[in-house]
Structure formats: C-alpha cells, structure tokens
Amino acid sequence: MSKESAKKLSTESYKGVRDFYPEDMFIENYIFNTWRKIAESFGYEEYNASILEPTELYRGKTSDEIVNEQTYTFRDRGDREVTLRPEMTPTVARMVAGKMRDLAFPLRWYSIPNVFRYEQPQRGRLREHWQLNADIFGSSSVDADIEIITLAYHIMKAFGAKDEDFVIKINNRKIFDDLAKKHGLTPEKKTALLRIVDKKDKMPAKEFQQKLDDLIEWSFDLNIPESSDITEIRLRLAELGIKNTIFDIGIARGFDYYTGTVFEVFDTEPKNKRSLFGGGRYDNLTENFGGDRVPAVGFGVGDVTIRDFLETHDLLPEYSSPAHLYIGKAGEVGNKKIQELAWKLRESGIHVAVDISDKKVGDQVKLAVKQRVLFVIIVGEEELARGTYKIKKLKDSTETELEENKLAEYILKNL
C-alpha cells in the first residue's frame, strides 16, 4: 500500500450533498418517475444538458446574489471560467436559441437536472438537488400559463396530495411594471421592490414595512385587487376543477427574468407552511443569445422539497427491492441448472438474484429477508429432479409448491 493510502479516508460525503443508499434512491426514483409520468402524459419531451456551463451564461441573467455568492464557479485547466448550473432555465433558453430554426414551436419540454448552490446547508436547502423543469416555449397564449399551472397541480395530486393540502398562489409581474411606471421607479428600484416583496413572509411585518419605507415614498398596497389576467387564469382553472388557487401580491419570485404570470405552490400544513415550488412566464430570455424572442412559461420543483412534503403528509412509498425472487442453493447443486432456471424466469419478467453467499440454507433465507426480496425458493438436487419448488412469500411466510413453469405466473400475480 502506498504512503498516501495509509492515512484513513473519511466515509463522509462532501458537505451539504447526499449519498443515496438503495432505500433513498428508491424514494428519489419514485419522485422522478412520478414527475416523468405526469409530464409525459401531457406530451412533454425530455431534454438534458451538462452540469458544466460557461459562467457568462449566468452573468446579468440570474439574480446577482446567486451568481456572485452562491455558485460553484472555477477555472478549468484550459483557463475557461466554468459554473456548475445553479438552475436549468438559462441552459434550456440557450438550447432553444441554438436550434430556433429547427424546432417545431410551441415546444413542451421537461428535464430532471441536478443543480448546485453554495449555501449553508439547512432543512430543505442543500448544495445539490434534483428538480423537474417543465416549460412551454413559443406560446404567449394564456392557455400555456393555464397548462403549466395545471401540470403543477396534477403533479401534486399524483403524489397523493389532496386539494386542501396545498394552495396555488398566483400573481403577475405586470402589476409591478405598472407600479414602477406609475411612480417612476428606476429598473434597479423595481428589482429591489420585487426582492422585498418576495421575502415578505420571511420577516416580521414591521421589518417589511420599514424596508418598503426606506425604498419608496408611496404606500405599497398589499390589498391591491387582482388583475384581469389573474382572474381569467383562476376562473379557467376552477372550470377544470382546480379551485385551490388564490391571488397573492406577495408572490414575486427570486429570478429577474419573469415577465408575466408568476405562481407558487404552498403547503397548507401548519407545521410545514411554506413555498414548495413555483414558476412563471419569461418572454425575453432567448433574446440574450441574439436571436428572436421566444415567449416561455414554466416551473421547477425540487426533490428535497417534495420529499419533505411527502414525509409531512405521510405519503412516502414503502421500499421494495428490485429482486422479486431469491434462489438459494441446498448442497452441491449444479450451477448450470440453477442459472438456467434463473434466466428462464428473467425472460418472463421476474427479477432473480441467485445466492453467491455460500451460507447455509437457513442463513440464505435470512439474507433474502434482510435484503427485502419478496419470494425465495431453495434449489437442491431433489427439487431439480422433481421439477417442483416450494416458493415462500417472505412477507407472510406462506409457502406454495409449484411446478417450474408456474413460478413466473405466481410471482407476477403476487407482486
């Protein structure tokens, strides 16, 4: 062993990120598959890109706080400035702008990227998380806004959430544009106003008022009536059975690029009362690449948030092993015959793990139980000669004796 490896290595992961042991990965896959299922049921096509992006992609686009303080940015060995993507929207705008002439708009696209933020890790905030991004490109119709919110709603429902478990808060950036125009706010002051309003619920009412007073000379009206765009969206959503929506002037969203409808999904559970995720319309982002303006609307929802939500509402799925059947070995039984049996079952769609532990029969069964396999059979010369097998369902210890050609059917029926 070399000198370096004589020093004991830590088994800890890097700070603020997660290891996914099979039980955790099972939940991740449940979340990803639910996202995927609903997005594809609406006809969304999947795309992806590298986590590495030229840093210039984010300068002046995302919020400055994120780029300057919260990204992983470094120089590669060729002195290029590289950033681990902190969000997916600039990447997808780059991709859409890059193939503008070849794409058949309006596009429905989704992706499940991991994104990176250099933050102090805390509940619901890690340095790396995965998120579903779903977007429509090339439609400025309110139909697109409605579809995106509908998709967000059905994702919550697919996780088992009831209508009363969450509320969709809707706003429109144009309300701020109108205010800025009316009161002659500079773009910088408008951005500052958005930031304060966006963080309204994270500070005491008094502090919020103080910040407003420091910034603007007029009185900001928290009870401003909803705009006609928002009324139309909420009415048409209600028509489709989506009634857990409200207008909230406090929904501003952290990113600078939004231009119209913005929304956030909130947990209504008092213990977990917070924004789960959100999105909105951003019609100008592709212009940064020098091409045409492609109107867009979309949202992003994270795995950490959804997992917290599922835990809070007792909606987490129970772990089940990918192995349906464990084949144990009794005595000196020929490997060839066991492997042939295993392969036949695999071809019928059964996931089969064959014992390689060399343990005693009883210990092989214990191992199958510990690995949470669903069924076990023990194969010895006797079983092979007879052509029948005692199959044990490990959940309730029921045993059934079956001929070889009945095994697959029995397992598939009892999965």
Place this chain on the structure above:
Amino acid sequence: MSKESAKKLSTESYKGVRDFYPEDMFIENYIFNTWRKIAESFGYEEYNASILEPTELYRGKTSDEIVNEQTYTFRDRGDREVTLRPEMTPTVARMVAGKMRDLAFPLRWYSIPNVFRYEQPQRGRLREHWQLNADIFGSSSVDADIEIITLAYHIMKAFGAKDEDFVIKINNRKIFDDLAKKHGLTPEKKTALLRIVDKKDKMPAKEFQQKLDDLIEWSFDLNIPESSDITEIRLRLAELGIKNTIFDIGIARGFDYYTGTVFEVFDTEPKNKRSLFGGGRYDNLTENFGGDRVPAVGFGVGDVTIRDFLETHDLLPEYSSPAHLYIGKAGEVGNKKIQELAWKLRESGIHVAVDISDKKVGDQVKLAVKQRVLFVIIVGEEELARGTYKIKKLKDSTETELEENKLAEYILKNL
C-alpha cells in the same frame, strides 16, 4: 436590459460536453433503461451520490495520471478541495465502508452516474459521460466474477448485439503479481509494467517491446498460458452459453486497485475494433476507510461507447415522441370540454398534447406531424355534439371515426 446582457451570449455548450435535445435524450433514455432493466432483472439495487467528492478520495487510489492531470478539481468558497468524480468506484467503496455494519452482504448494487475527465475531446472521449456501474460487494467467490461477466454479456445482448459482434477478453492481475514476485519487481515497477501492457494495442509492436526492454531485464511472454482461475471462469461461462470469451494477457485495466479477474468487452467490427468497456475484482478498496476488507467485483460501461457501438452496428432505436395524441381545435370550441376529454384519455394511459398554437386546423396537423406525435384528432363544436372523432394515424394517414370511449383502446392497440 442591463449592460451585461447587451452582449450577445453564445448558444454553444461548454467544450467537450453534450446538449441532449429530445432526439438525443431519447437515445440516452433507451441506453439507461436497457442498463436498468438488465441490472434489475439480476436483482441489483440502484444507489447514487453527488458528483462532488472531497479530493482526498482520489489521491493515491485512482491512477495518478487521472488525479493530477485529468480531474476537475477546485477549492469551494469554504476553501475545501473538491473534485467532480472521475469514476464511481471510490464513491461506492466510501458508501459501502460507511454503512458496513448495516448492509446485508453480499450486495448487488448499480448506479448510472455522470463522471468527468479533463481531456482533449475526441471520438468516444468526452469531458462528461454517463456510465452504468454494477458491482457485487462482499463475495470473494468466483461465482461473483462469473455473474458480473454474465451481466455484461446480457447487457450487450439486450442492445441487440449478436455473439459474433463482440468478444470478452479475460485476464487476472494475479498473473502480474506472480511475475513481480518471481522477478523481484518493486510495486512501482509492477505498476509501470501494467501500464505498458494495458496500452499494448495503442502502440506499434516495436515501441511496446522497447518500453518493456527499458523497464525489465527478462523477456515478457505474451504467450503465457491462461491461469486455472481464468480457465474455470471461461468454462463455466461457456456452460451458460457465453462462448465469445478469450484469455488475453494484454488486458490489464488502467486503475491500480484491481486485485484479481479483469475483463474487457471488445467490438469485433473491423471499423470499430476497440475496447468497449470492462471491469474486474478489487478486494482492498474499502480498507482505505479503516474498516474491514470487503471483496468486490464490478464493471462500468459508458453511454458514449454504447451509442457508438449501436450506430456502428445499426442498432439505434427510432425516435418516438412521448405524445401519443395531439388534440387540435376547430373554431371557437370551449376549452373546458377539450381539457376534460384530454384528462379522461390521460387517465386511461394516453399521453395527450392539446393545441395551444392558435394556428389554423391544417397547420395544427402539420405541427403534430413535425413533432412526430402518433395520432391527431380535431375537435370542434360538431364533434363534441356528435360524440365521435376522426382519429388520424400520422404515420400512414389512415383515418378512423370512433366514439369518445373507444379512443383510448384504439390508441393503446396501435402504439
């Protein structure tokens, strides 16, 4: 618009990585799903981890060339040295070592991570690629070596490869250990010998011989007979119908951590004759974490390599859109009824995209064709009143008139 964003941004990705537009993502998903299907059919459980790892995980473990010249390594804002994982094996060894007491050995684990190398991009070599890693932990039995090679074989078969399309070359690191012992080689000289042998096929025979002569004083025998371990593995694989294996002393593998069986899968197509992927036994890696020794055997196979193989052998799948049905709108038809129809079909398992383009009927159909949706119906007041729809199969333009409650069945039957 701010000053920064006035500068036109490039639509190019970072050098040496890929954008996955839906057509490319479709192939990626085909590759990932095939890996996943075969790994799970053998009972392998999926795990994952962050791409960010403490740099110390790789020092003195992976090959020095990789750590010092080919990793993405940087300091985070908290001055921690971080590396984007160049391979998955150190990560999984860390995870196994970290929960040694809780895990039920032998484990069968797989993952589909992306990994990073700072290299000059060239065919088959990019700076980021995805790979399947499949490993057995906690078995030193030759059964485990055989299962891992069997899994690699069935993955190739699942992609449509025929036995004559590839060959599995097998070797054993112990042959080098024996040579080192016999000739009194230092560990450094043994590693240097492995490196030369591993690159044998990448240099002219004369250069290879010169390098050997410079390193060792005895004559390295390329025709050394296969060891009894290798014979056993090859015979038992042949028994299972896996006959495209050979012994090859030239298979050494680039990583230092292998301790026993090593293997590589080669394309036999003359135009693409090269190593596709490989793996082997590494019994000492968990010891670096100060815990017990956990014997392990596994392999990794990359998406770029597999895609090249599929292209070369004409095995790439044809793109099909996730949207099964496109619902177009004729005239001023109520959105509510169309959305209700779409949702009913989605609940029957049909993926439905509803028109949001506001184009004319003919152009809506053209759009559906361009997006490669499979079926289209146009809904107007007439169709809604009648309750029947003309469904058009876009592939061959056949039209069928069906009642609403027959649509889902028809589509599912014709997918």
